[in-house]
Amino acid sequence: MIQTIRKAWGIPELRKKIIFTLLILLIFRIGNAITVPYVNTDLLATYLDQMGATILGLYNVMSGGAFANATVFALSIQPYINSSIIIQLLTVAIPSLERLARDGGEEGRKKIQSITRYTTVAIAILQSVGYYFMMRNANLLQTGADGIWPALVIIVTFIAGSSFVMWMGEQVTEFGVGNGISIILFAGILSRVPVMVSQGIAFGSQAAINWLWVAVLLVAMLALVVFIVFINDAERRIPVQYAKRQVGRKMYGGQSTHLPMKVNMSGVLPVIFAQSIASLPITVWTFIGIPTKEESPVAYAIYNAIDTKSIIYMVVYFIMIIGFSYFYSSIQFNPVEIANNLKKQGGFIPGFRPGKPTVDFIRKVLNKITLFGAIYLGIVAICPLIVGKIVGSDHLAIGGTSVIIVVGVALETVKALESQMLMRQYKGFLE
Known part of the structure; x- marks a missing residue:
């Protein structure tokens, strides 16, 4: 994989694509660090941590910790993922959508993509409203932030952030390397690794566990990665x-x-x-x-x-x-x-x-x-x-889900780089 990235970096056109992708990821990480006004992030992080491994924990990991910190990109690409799944299910159930996907060609693909975008915004609105009422009912807002204006600011910020993340993913797909949505998801999960390692060390120190078991767990994780790579191919x-x-x-x-x-x-x-x-x-x-x-x-x-x-x-x-x-x-x-x-x-x-x-x-x-x-x-x-x-x-x-996503996206991105390098070799040969 490192060799493939090194070779791709040596090609000027691919280098521009890689730099563009890295810039988009930098913007994504900056957005994950900007918190939404009127939210007590300390109480919110504690509240979500007490909830355990619910669906909100999955949202938090996939957003790179932005969900627990109520940042601008707190919803991340979850609305887009849910929208894609819903449209995919409706494509099977609704004959007109099935014909559009099967026989519509490029025009049909664009129409389905447009429907997916509108559905993403609708889901983002529902999730933003639900997220706000959850924080309000659990007293996670700052003092005096119960009015209409704070609610409007929080909800609109979440919706705009989710829509912007969807747009960034599409830009990476068109002008960058690999599938943009997968790359952003990959970056979000990977950014949680330092936090997960520190939490694991703190948990091991407090529980006074045998560090031999920690070594066994690390070996098991490496074996799991090898197993996922093998099955993926x-x-x-x-x-x-x-x-x-x-x-x-x-x-x-x-x-x-x-x-x-x-x-x-x-x-x-x-x-x-x-x-x-x-x-x-x-x-x-x-x-x-x-x-x-x-x-x-x-x-x-x-x-x-x-x-x-x-x-x-x-x-x-x-x-x-x-x-x-x-x-x-x-x-x-x-x-x-x-x-x-x-x-x-x-x-x-x-x-x-x-x-x-x-x-x-x-x-x-x-x-x-x-x-x-x-x-x-x-x-x-x-x-x-x-x-x-x-x-x-x-x-x-949710460690297993995260590992599958990270390994799968990494392999998919490397294959995308290899295919683009192969195309340029054929192009140079024909010229």
């Missing part, structure tokens, strides 16, 4: 043979190739979506008020049963990851469409007739590798929860 290759056909005096076809199917083709989306839904009840309950054992023994028992550290939550979380993995793989990979394309191009899978037998075989392989990829995502997401339950820390609860 793993794919099932189905052999495809193209029949020979004569067009005029020329003979076409006859070559052998393969149909690649990635083991984890849905990425980290099932984990994000499953965690958002699984932790929603406990998050809403926390907003209402955590019951005590003396006030309501039954409510207290139910709260502990669905808490993010409970066995029930882990089981539901794991099942949801598997379910969403199958859902996203069915969206991204259509066996019927693949089989029809092979048939039109004169290709076939050895041992299977074109048509329904080919569709059944592709669907069978897809189900197998999706199950393996879903179990992999579930293990990576659940292991930090189990370790956090053992050591008594909530900060590990």
Whole structure:
């Protein structure tokens, strides 16, 4: 990876793209340091820390700690991610959107992107209003900041910050390196590493734990990164043979190739979506008020049963990851469409007739590798929860999700740099 970046830096055009991306990330980090007026950030950070590993904890990590500090970019790219997921789901459910995505071409892609932008702003408005009322109800605002003007300033600032982050991500995608939204997400999570390390050291010192276990945990984290890299690049290759056909005096076809199917083709989306839904009840309950054992023994028992550290939550979380993995793989990979394309191009899978037998075989392989990829995502997401339950820390609860995102974006960015360097080599050769 370092070698690829060094080579890309030596190409003037790519150097400009890298510098542009770094400047955007610098602006993003500056925005994460500017707090919104009228908010008591000390009380807010303490309040969110007491809430544990709810969906707000996921927002805080993905924003680089900006959510807990109520900065200008507190919502970060969460509204855009949620908007993209919603539009993707509606594309499957609404025929007009499905036709627009499938047959609309470049114009259709732009229309869907425009719809995603408007949906992002709408979600940012809802989240900003909800965030403000959460802070007001929990007495996290500064003294005398209960009027209409402070509310308007806080809400409008959050909405503008989220919209600006979305715009910066699109600029990186167009003029920078890699996917802009992923790069900003990567930078936000990575900026939390020093804080997480300091919190881990402080926790280890207070708990007086055996530092041998810390070394074992570090080795396990490195092994987890290697495992994620291996699975991220793993794919099932189905052999495809193209029949020979004569067009005029020329003979076409006859070559052998393969149909690649990635083991984890849905990425980290099932984990994000499953965690958002699984932790929603406990998050809403926390907003209402955590019951005590003396006030309501039954409510207290139910709260502990669905808490993010409970066995029930882990089981539901794991099942949801598997379910969403199958859902996203069915969206991204259509066996019927693949089989029809092979048939039109004169290709076939050895041992299977074109048509329904080919569709059944592709669907069978897809189900197998999706199950393996879903179990992999579930293990990576659940292991930090189990370790956090053992050591008594909530900060590990979303560690698996963060590692998957960081490693995946790093590999994706390196591949984008390599592809751009390869394109320029071909361009120079043709010139």
